[in-house]
Amino acid sequence: xxxxxxxxxxxxxxxxxxxxxxxxxxxxxxxxxxxxxxxxxxxxxxxxxxxxxxxxxxxxxxxxxxxxxxxxxxxxxxxxxxxxxxxxxxxxxxxxxxxxxxxxxxxxxxxxxxxxxxxxxxxxxxx
Amino acid sequence: xxxxxxxxxxxxxxxxxxxxxxxxxxxxxxxxxxxxxxxxxxxxxxxxxxxxxxxxxxxxxxxxxxxxxxxxxxxxxxxxxxxxxxxxxxxxxxxxxxxxxxxxxxxxxxxxxxxxxxxxxxxxxxx
Amino acid sequence: xxxxxxxxxxxxxxxxxxxxxxxxxxxxxxxxxxxxxxxxxxxxxxxxxxxxxxxxxxxxxxxxxxxxxxxxxxxxxxxxxxxxxxxxxxxxxxxxxxxxxxxxxxxxxxxxxxxxxxxxxxxxxxx
Amino acid sequence: xxxxxxxxxxxxxxxxxxxxxxxxxxxxxxxxxxxxxxxxxxxxxxxxxxxxxxxxxxxxxxxxxxxxxxxxxxxxxxxxxxxxxxxxxxxxxxxxxxxxxxxxxxxxxxxxxxxxxxxxxxxxxxx
DNA sequence: GTGGTCTAGACCACT
DNA sequence: GTGGTCTAGACCACA
Numbered sequence: 001x002x003x004x005x006x007x008x009x010x011x012x013x014x015x016x017x018x019x020x021x022x023x024x025x026x027x028x029x030x031x032x033x034x035x036x037x038x039x040x041x042x043x044x045x046x047x048x049x050x051x052x053x054x055x056x057x058x059x060x061x062x063x064x065x066x067x068x069x070x071x072x073x074x075x076x077x078x079x080x081x082x083x084x085x086x087x088x089x090x091x092x093x094x095x096x097x098x099x100x101x102x103x104x105x106x107x108x109x110x111x112x113x114x115x116x117x118x119x120x121x122x123x124x125x126x127x
Numbered sequence: 128x129x130x131x132x133x134x135x136x137x138x139x140x141x142x143x144x145x146x147x148x149x150x151x152x153x154x155x156x157x158x159x160x161x162x163x164x165x166x167x168x169x170x171x172x173x174x175x176x177x178x179x180x181x182x183x184x185x186x187x188x189x190x191x192x193x194x195x196x197x198x199x200x201x202x203x204x205x206x207x208x209x210x211x212x213x214x215x216x217x218x219x220x221x222x223x224x225x226x227x228x229x230x231x232x233x234x235x236x237x238x239x240x241x242x243x244x245x246x247x248x249x250x251x252x253x254x
Numbered sequence: 255x256x257x258x259x260x261x262x263x264x265x266x267x268x269x270x271x272x273x274x275x276x277x278x279x280x281x282x283x284x285x286x287x288x289x290x291x292x293x294x295x296x297x298x299x300x301x302x303x304x305x306x307x308x309x310x311x312x313x314x315x316x317x318x319x320x321x322x323x324x325x326x327x328x329x330x331x332x333x334x335x336x337x338x339x340x341x342x343x344x345x346x347x348x349x350x351x352x353x354x355x356x357x358x359x360x361x362x363x364x365x366x367x368x369x370x371x372x373x374x375x376x377x378x379x380x381x
Numbered sequence: 382x383x384x385x386x387x388x389x390x391x392x393x394x395x396x397x398x399x400x401x402x403x404x405x406x407x408x409x410x411x412x413x414x415x416x417x418x419x420x421x422x423x424x425x426x427x428x429x430x431x432x433x434x435x436x437x438x439x440x441x442x443x444x445x446x447x448x449x450x451x452x453x454x455x456x457x458x459x460x461x462x463x464x465x466x467x468x469x470x471x472x473x474x475x476x477x478x479x480x481x482x483x484x485x486x487x488x489x490x491x492x493x494x495x496x497x498x499x500x501x502x503x504x505x506x507x508x
Numbered sequence: 509g510t511g512g513t514c515t516a517g518a519c520c521a522c523t
Numbered sequence: 524g525t526g527g528t529c530t531a532g533a534c535c536a537c538a
Contacts, residue, residue, distance in 0.1 A: 009325055010323070011227070013227070014326070014536080014537060014538090015537080015538075016537075020234070021230060021231060021234040022234070024234035024235060024236075025233050025234040028233060028234060028236035029233070029236075051537090051538040052538090053537090053538060054538050057537085057538085093235055094232065094235075094237055094242070094245050097228070097231060097235075097237075098242065098245045098246060098249070101227075101228040102246070102249065103148075104148070104224055105224050106155070107148040107149070107151045107152040107155065108151060108155065108217075108220055108224075109152075109154075109155030109156070110221055110224075112249055112250050113250070114221060115221070115224075115225065115246060116247065116250075118221055118222065119225060119229070119239055119242060119243050119246070122225070122229065122239060123239050123240070123243075141512075141513060141514090142513080142514075143513080143514090167524085167525065168525085168527095169525085169526090177514080177515085178514060178516070178517095179515095179516090180514075180515075180516095180528095181513080181514065181515085183526075183527075184513090186526085187526095188318065191315065191319075192318075196390075196391070197525095197526065197527095198390055198523085198526085199521065199522045199523080199525070199526050200521075200522035200523035200524080200525045200526065201523060201524095201525060201526085202524095203525090268527075268528060268529085269528080270529090275484070275485070275488040276488070278489060279487055279488040279490075281490075282487070282488065282489065282490030283487075294509085294510065294511080295510085295512095296509095304529080305529060305530050305531070305532095306530095306531090306532095307513095307529075307530075307531095308528080308529065308530085310511075310513095311528090311529095313511085314511095314512090324510095324511065325510085325511085325537090326512070326536065326537050327509080327510045327511065327536075327537035327538040328510060328537085328538060329509095329510060329511080330510090330511075344489075347489055348486070348489075348491055348496070348499055349499065351482060351485055351486050351489075351491075351496075352496065352499045352500060354392070354394070354482075355478070356500070356503065357402060357406070358402060358478060359475065359478050360406050360409060360410070361401075361403070361405035361406040361409060362405060362409065362475075362478075363405075363408075363409030363410075364409075364475055366500055366504050368475060369475070369479065369500060370500050370501065372475050372476065372479045373479060373493055373496060373497050373500070374497065376483065376493055377493050377494070395521080395522060395523090396522080397522075431523075432522090432523045433523090434522090434523060435522080435523055438522085438523090
C-alpha cells in the first residue's frame with residue numbers, strides 16, 4: 001500500500017524530516033511492508049513539489065538506519081527488518097522522546113497531567 | 128528567586144532558545160515573579176560563557192512576546208503578565224506540542240498507550 | 255512588485271527598524287502581496303550596504319509578528335495575513351501614535367487645529 | 382503654577398525626554414510662566430523616582446534651548462522667552478513633526494484621513 | 509543557493 | 524552601570 005505523503009511547511013519541521021517520519025510511520029503501522037518498493041526519488045520529489053536533494057536526503061538517512069535498501073538500477077525498497085532494535089533500546093528511545101517533549105511543554109507551563117489528558121482524548125480517534 | 132541557567136551545547140537547540148525556554152519555564156512555575164529583575168545581559172553572558180548578543184537576542188524575543196519588559200539603562204524585568212495568553216491559545220499550543228510528540232513517537236512504532244504509560248511513570252517523581 | 259528600500263543613517267532610527275517599517279508599509283499599501291518573495295537577506299544586505307545580521311534581525315522580527323514567513327533554504331515570503339490585527343488593536347495603535355504626536359507637538363506650543371491643518375494640506379499631494 | 386509630572390515607563394520614550402516635553406508643554410500652555418522657579422534637580426528626581434542624572438540631563442538640554450535659566454546657588458527658572466523662534470522656523474518644525482508621524486502611521490497602514498479623524502475627536506476634550 | 513546561529517568587538521543612548 | 528545597535532566574519536542546516 002502506498003503512502004499519502006503530506007508536507008506541512010508551517011510546522012517548522014524540515015521537509016526531509018517529515019518524509020522520514022512518514023515512511024517510518026508507514027513501516028510501523030504496516031502500511032508499508034518488507035520488500036515493498038518506494039517511489040523513485042524523482043517521482044516523490046515531483047509529487048511533493050520539493051527539491052530532489054530533499055527526498056534524496058530522506059532516503060539516504062533511512063538507508064543508514066537500515067529501514068530502506070537501495071538496489072542499484074532497480075529502486076528503493078523497505079528493508080528486511082531483521083535489524084530489530086532490542087527491547088531495552090526501544091524503551092530508552094521512548095524515554096528520550098518523552099523527556100524532550102515534557103521539557104518543551106513545561107516551558108510553556110503545562111503539567112504532565114494536562115499532557116496525559118490531551119493524549120487520552122486521542123486514543124479513540126486514532127487510525 | 129534566581130534561575131540556575133544551564134546550556135547544553137549538544138542538544139542541537141540554539142543557545143538563545145534554551146535561554147528563552149528556561150525563562151519561560153521559570154515564569155510558568157513561579158520561580159520568577161512579576162517585576163523581578165533578571166541578570167544583566169552581560170552578567171548572564173559571562174555566566175553562560177556565551178556572547179552578549181546571544182543573551183540579548185533571547186531577552187529581546189521575550190520582550191516582544193510581552194514576557195519581559197526592559198528599561199534602557201535600568202535593566203530587564205519580568206513583565207506584568209496581564210497580557211496572559213488566552214485559554215484558547217494555550218489549548219492550541221498544547222495540541223500542537225502533543226501532535227508533534229505523537230507523530231514522532233508513532234514513526235518509531237510506539238502506541239499512544241505506551242506514551243501515556245511512560246508519562247504516568249513520571250507524575251510522581253518529577254522535580 | 256519590489257520595494258525600493260532606502261535607509262537614512264541620519265534619522266536616528268535603527269536600520270533594522272527602517273527595514274521593518276518599509277516592509278510593513280509595502281504590505282499595508284499593497285506593494286507587497288501575500289506569498290511574494292522578499293530579497294534574500296544577503297542580497298538586501300548588499301543592496302543597503304549593511305550587515306547581513308541587520309537584515310536578518312528585521313526579517314526575524316516580522317516573522318514573529320506573522321508578517322513574514324520564512325522557509326529555511328528557500329527564502330522569505332509575505333505571510334498569509336489571515337492573522338490580521340483586530341480592528342480594536344488597530345484603533346489602539348492609531349490612538350497611541352496620535353497621542354505621542356500630539357504631546358510632542360503640544361510641547362512646542364502647537365495647537366490641535368494647527369496640526370490638523372498641516373495634515374489637511376497633505377491630503378492631496380501624497381504619493 | 383506647578384506641573385504634575387508623570388512618567389510612563391512603557392511608552393518607550395526616555396525619561397529625560399518625557400521631562401523635557403512636559404516642561405515645554407507647561408511653558409507653551411502657560412502653566413509655567415517666565416521667571417517661575419522649577420523644583421531642584423534633587424527634589425524632582427525624588428518625586429519622579431528616577432536617577433539624579435536623568436533630571437539633570439533634561440534641565441541641561443532645556444538650558445541649551447534657552448527655555449530654562451540656571452542661577453548658581455539659587456535655582457532653575459523659566460527663561461525670558463525673548464528668544465522667540467521665527468514664524469518660518471515654527472512652521473518648519475511643525476512640518477517636520479507631521480512628516481515623521483505620518484510616515485510612522487503609514488507604515489501601519491493608516492491613511493491621513495484616519496489620522497485627521499482621530500485628532501478631531503480630541504479637539505473637544507483638550508484642556 | 510537559502511536562512512539561522514554565534515562570536516568578538518565596537519560604539520551609542522539612557523539611568 | 525544598564526540595554527541597543529552594528530559590523531565582519533565564521534560555521535551550520537536545509538532545499
